[in-house]
Amino acid sequence: MSTAPAVLNVAATHVGTEALGPGVRSALWVQGCPFHCAGCVAPDWIPDRPARRATPGELAAELLADPRVTGLTLSGGEPMRQAAGLAEVVGIAREIRDVSVICFTGYRLERLRAQPPDPGVPALLAAVDVLIDGRYVAALDDGRGLRGSSNQRIHHLTRRLADSGHDLDRGPRSAEIAIRGPEALLIGVPPPGLPAAFDTAVDAVRGRMSPGRKHHRER
Template identity: 65%
Template sequence: MRDDRTERVVEPDAGAVLNVAATCVGTRALGPGLRSVVWVQGCPFRCRGCVAPEWIPDRPARLVGVAELAAELLAAPDVDGVTFSGGEPMAQAAGLAALARELRARRDVSVVCFTGFTLARLRNRPPAPGVAELLDQVDVLIDGQYVAALDNGRGLRGSANQVVHHLTDRLAGTGYDFEQRARSVEIRVGDRDVTLVGVPTAALLARLDQVLDRRSTGS
């Protein structure tokens, strides 16, 4: 449902730069439709059981301009949405807001964003510049830190304490159940790395750890 946010008129800033941990073009594992995903580098939280601990340190990863990144994310013509994750997206809110505006200047995409901050905190005490501008671009915000003991293995929420906020009505009537749908994951193998796309269950993570352990020991 649409809230009472004040509309802001902000021109796209294609010159902004983001610190990106990874990207994925064309997935159905992180929201409705065919989506592209940006995982940013750096997170102020240390959630026990984090699925991407290598993306927590606030260090340079891939520094990329908004215009270049937008072109990459929209390379697949059927992509109709983008998802921001990490890392902590709100730590790079200004850059992601610029990216969302640049994407929408090229194509009418929906935006889903994960954050460890609560929506109330973001609105009352923004942790970084550009938070309000990013929230203006987000259709669905999934907020709250991951709590392993509350991971019920369902939906896009990592754990049941997290809240799905429809900041606009764009995705509210799609029939996509952000909270209870069966989880799906995709494994993308690149030239130098392997990326797990989606919200994995604890059982899947344990199984993957076993497989990786066997590969590392050669057994």
């Protein structure tokens, strides 16, 4: 008896960014997070509610649509709550191209190994090259590195990106703005102050446009 394909609850995707790790990457943000960190860069994606439904095969094809893409970055929301589906995304993507994988999580690595919140966690950890773990703490946001605050840790689970020349822990941050019709998206781990400035700018533009314009801040 065949089993139904996994379906992920996806907050957003973005193909082709240089703000979320070495090289040109595609990002996948899942919907739903149990942590509710104060100052979260993506508060719209904390509620565990239906968003876009997509299969791993659909997502892998979408994320690799740009031939320049050499890596995937997984965030949210909380990826470890949809680990089985994300592990499938990575597996299918690597059948197409040998991509690196960076994954953010609010869980500590020790907890993920001892008490995984999803049966697919071991498979996802086995597929991830760099894991950035720990909850975001606004008071510890030092504006450095790909981690959001200094309590978060960079784990090189493989050597794939360890020698990339990018200091993921202390290096400079970058952010990008993408416009998609009625949506404006801030992509990356922004320096302190940039999210508020982004919100102010988008609200000013929204005031000159029709109601319903959306904006998101993404990591």
